[in-house]
Amino acid sequence: MSDILTKSEYQAIAKGLSLPVNSFVDGSFRPAKSGATFDTINPATGAVLAQIAACDTKDVDFAVEKARDAFEDGRWSRRHPSERKEVLIRLAKLIRRNIHELAVMESLDSGKTIYDCETVDLPETINCLIWHAELIDKIYDQVSPASDDHIAMILREPVGVIGLVLPWNFPLLMLAWKIGPALAAGCSVIVKPAEETSLTALRVAELAYEAGVPRGVFNVVTGTGPEVGEPLGRHMDVDAVSFTGSTGTGRRFLCYAAESNLKEITLECGGKNPAIVLDDAENLDRVAAHIVNGAFWNMGENCSASSRLIVQKGVKEELLTRILAHAREWPMGDPLDPENRVGALVSQAHFDKVRSYLEMDHKILMGGEAKDGFVSPTILDITDRDAAPVREEIFGPVLSVLTVGNMEEAIALANDTEYGLAASIFTGNVKRALRGARAIRAGTVTVNSFGEGDITTPFGGYRASGFGGRDNGIQAHDQYTRLKTIWVDLTDDLDEAVI
Numbered sequence: 001m002s003d004i005l006t007k008s009e010y011q012a013i014a015k016g017l018s019l020p021v022n023s024f025v026d027g028s029f030r031p032a033k034s035g036a037t038f039d040t041i042n043p044a045t046g047a048v049l050a051q052i053a054a055c056d057t058k059d060v061d062f063a064v065e066k067a068r069d070a071f072e073d074g075r076w077s078r079r080h081p082s083e084r085k086e087v088l089i090r091l092a093k094l095i096r097r098n099i100h101e102l103a104v105m106e107s108l109d110s111g112k113t114i115y116d117c118e119t120v121d122l123p124e125t126i127n128c129l130i131w132h133a134e135l136i137d138k139i140y141d142q143v144s145p146a147s148d149d150h151i152a153m154i155l156r157e158p159v160g161v162i163g164l165v166l167p168w169n170f171p172l173l174m175l176a177w178k179i180g181p182a183l184a185a186g187c188s189v190i191v192k193p194a195e196e197t198s199l200t201a202l203r204v205a206e207l208a209y210e211a212g213v214p215r216g217v218f219n220v221v222t223g224t225g226p227e228v229g230e231p232l233g234r235h236m237d238v239d240a241v242s243f244t245g246s247t248g249t250g251r252r253f254l255c256y257a258a259e260s261n262l263k264e265i266t267l268e269c270g271g272k273n274p275a276i277v278l279d280d281a282e283n284l285d286r287v288a289a290h291i292v293n294g295a296f297w298n299m300g301e302n303c304s305a306s307s308r309l310i311v312q313k314g315v316k317e318e319l320l321t322r323i324l325a326h327a328r329e330w331p332m333g334d335p336l337d338p339e340n341r342v343g344a345l346v347s348q349a350h351f352d353k354v355r356s357y358l359e360m361d362h363k364i365l366m367g368g369e370a371k372d373g374f375v376s377p378t379i380l381d382i383t384d385r386d387a388a389p390v391r392e393e394i395f396g397p398v399l400s401v402l403t404v405g406n407m408e409e410a411i412a413l414a415n416d417t418e419y420g421l422a423a424s425i426f427t428g429n430v431k432r433a434l435r436g437a438r439a440i441r442a443g444t445v446t447v448n449s450f451g452e453g454d455i456t457t458p459f460g461g462y463r464a465s466g467f468g469g470r471d472n473g474i475q476a477h478d479q480y481t482r483l484k485t486i487w488v489d490l491t492d493d494l495d496e497a498v499i
């Protein structure tokens, strides 16, 4: 965790920031070939922060050409893993040296609180890069148990040129989840940040170059989904895309791949994640704190947010009393004020979407206010299990409470969703906890806590929440490496040859 500064210190950093505005390709910043730009806006104030290069197909083609050149000549892909490790650790150190600048940039661009940027996003970004860097010179290739007359090697090779298409909710951390293993493996990358939040990816690309990542290896192309994301997804010379974002856009990437070169696609998409609290849950105050954190952390702009509380009726009243008490301790306001825990939603369009759920006819237990980009933590008590706030990913600070009679009903309701990213179960009975964890269809299930695991555990979803690979853990490297078999016949005589 970094030192937390004062609000006026953060304001001073904000005033002095020099914002990167152009795409970063082949080791330098470049405007869009068309010269077009778009505004990036501070959602907490509505002020225009900068005009960012609005790239298109021509810029994508140029970036892919440079990434391919870098990959094929081996300036990075064929360096010894320990050399890539050293460079990536240097990058992590440079990020640490610039931690307050990056935290402020992230907060201004996304509306996230500076407190979260300083205590979660930046430290986890640094840790993620170091973890993958440290790993890469410790992964061994394998030799298969073939006959004595043969040696069969199973090698891991970097996949090649990778498109990394990012969301706006954790701009830096999602960048790290993907560039960490991709660069460690030796791939060249073209990062496409969400158009709402381009700034920190550009700055990290610049720092990576300074750390020694060769030109052409780490490129960032800014612009919209249709203008940059789609050409990347359809490009014949991109070997794989790792995507985090909505399920709808994830589906598009499958079409792009099918209609172009069958590039590998990994999707980390949405969620409508249940938190089940059974009657025998222990320490309800602690449970309440986890529920509030799960629902409202990062303004609920989190794919793993616990947006459905499924509570057994015997414990409902007491739990809700404690949840309301905890939620009131989350001050909302200026994201640059380190006292605040709830900042602004990422954009006016997203604010309008979240507000539309508050205007529906549901019983509001708390919150429900939406003004000038900010939405207060809101709790809805809902009986209709097909209501929109129960079914749809809101991606805002809105928790729907559903009441059940027993554990079986709770599990059935938890699984009654198209998604399957994350879930949690709170119970004092270890057998029920483990039976429940097995029965819930989700990529991560936490017991008596809310969380996503950590850098050591693979993260990703079932069903409409995604597939094709995992972020985090050693398993993340499967996305960025391919297996090659090298089969060697050790026999001399023709009649010994096995066909």
Ligand SMILES: NC(=O)C1=CN([C@@H]2O[C@H](COP(=O)(O)OP(=O)(O)OC[C@H]3O[C@@H](n4cnc5c(N)ncnc54)[C@H](O)[C@@H]3O)[C@@H](O)[C@H]2O)C=CC1
Binding pocket: 165, 166, 167, 168, 169, 192, 193, 194, 195, 223, 224, 225, 226, 228, 229, 230, 233, 244, 245, 246, 247, 249, 250, 252, 268, 269, 270, 271, 302, 303, 350, 393, 394, 395
């Ligand atoms: N799983 C997650 O972490 C995220 C989920 N979402 C969900 O998606 C909803 C909508 O948010 P959006 O920003 O619109 O998400 P999105 O899925 O449209 O955007 C994610 C990324 O995909 C790109 N993209 C958008 N349209 C594209 C297209 N046609 N072709 C190629 N790339 C494209 C965007 O520019 C961005 O970089 C949110 O309200 C939330 O429910 C959004 C962001 C992250």
Ligand code: BAL
Binding pocket: 167, 169, 170, 174, 244, 245, 301, 302, 303, 304, 452
């Ligand atoms: N919570 C990290 C993954 C995501 O929200 O996209």
